[in-house]
Amino acid sequence: MPELPEIEVLRRSLEPRLLGRRIVGVEVHTPALREPLDRRALRRRLQGQSILALRRRSKYLWIEVSGGSTLVVHLGMSGRLTLAPAGAPREAHEHLAFGLDSGERLRLRDPRRFGIAFAAPTAALARDPHFAGLGREPLDPPLAGPELSALARGCRAPAKAFLMDAKRLVGVGNIYASESLFAAGIHPARSVARLSAARWRRLAVAVVEVLERAIRAGGTTLNDFADGTGAAGYFQVELAVYGREGEPCPRCGAAIRRLVQSNRSSFYCPRCQR
Ligand SMILES: [Zn+2]
Structure with missing residues (x-):
């Protein structure tokens, strides 16, 4: 998708x-x-x-x-x-x-x-009803830690669910939420009510970097995405954890695990993400 x-x-x-x-x-x-x-x-x-x-x-x-x-x-x-x-x-x-x-x-x-x-x-x-309830764009301008933390005010959801909540932050779907949490070293099930300011900063930087790297790579083509000229993207070769259950973590070598949250798969490293 x-x-x-x-x-x-x-x-x-x-x-x-x-x-x-x-x-x-x-x-x-x-x-x-x-x-x-x-x-x-x-x-x-x-x-x-x-x-x-x-x-x-x-x-x-x-x-x-x-x-x-x-x-x-x-x-x-x-x-x-x-x-x-x-x-x-x-x-x-x-x-x-x-x-x-x-x-x-x-x-x-x-x-x-x-x-x-x-x-x-x-x-x-x-x-328009398609747009009236949408949250903040992560890149325009690039998110910073304090602002991302403010978007989570009153929220106790797991970090993965928070990132995918379009009423707070738009455009971060399943693939990029998993990748951002890995880059920030945050476990997908950790409650956002328990994240320190330092972790919010790391997470904001991770979300922006992961999205920008994916854009530079032409997007992720797992099924049939293509740009307006029919060209496929190649960010899938840079995915660190998404879709890689059982493979070694690119940072520490531990086996990547899969966790089902709200009927969606989350992929994470049990050693790098606490
Ligand atoms: Zn690891």
Whole structure:
């Protein structure tokens, strides 16, 4: 499932190719993904408009166009948003596509249909129910220890659950929460009510570094993530603990363990993470 780094990689890969392009056609091939696709609103708000900016909020890509609207896309579990050359045939599971004045087509392929796409007034996005309850972005500006600690005020949850609570902090999913806790030397089950200021500082640095390293590596491609040009990421080769149960810890050599928390697997080193 794409997390924050993958969406940031997608944004950066598409930005130079989309800025200034005009949307000349909107093709909707299915009535709904995770939510209904509003064909009329997509056409009315996007057709004929020029692309002004690409932004990211949590795991959503925002494509802002002229005329005061923004196209919002979430890839769900298995979505791919790519630019297809002029004349490329429609692919399997291509549910939505935008023809551009360059002749290319920006298309959303989503075999499992957990994605989301809609167009909304740009000025109203902050109040939109998809975004109204979201917490702080970890990278804009980079988190610091005291602030991360303040986000956990009143929370007694395990560190792993806290990092993945999008109402407090967005964009840190299962993979990057495990990796950040390893980098900070914190056990995933440790309550955040019992973390010292020094540990909060280490955790904030770890979250920012892990996400930035993943972005530089082009994201993590465990299933089928690809950027806007179809290129896979390779951060999976740098993962220290995620998916490595039984393998030696890269720092101390102890066997990595797996722990199930809230139905999700956490991976950790029993010696380095206390
Ligand atoms: Zn270790």
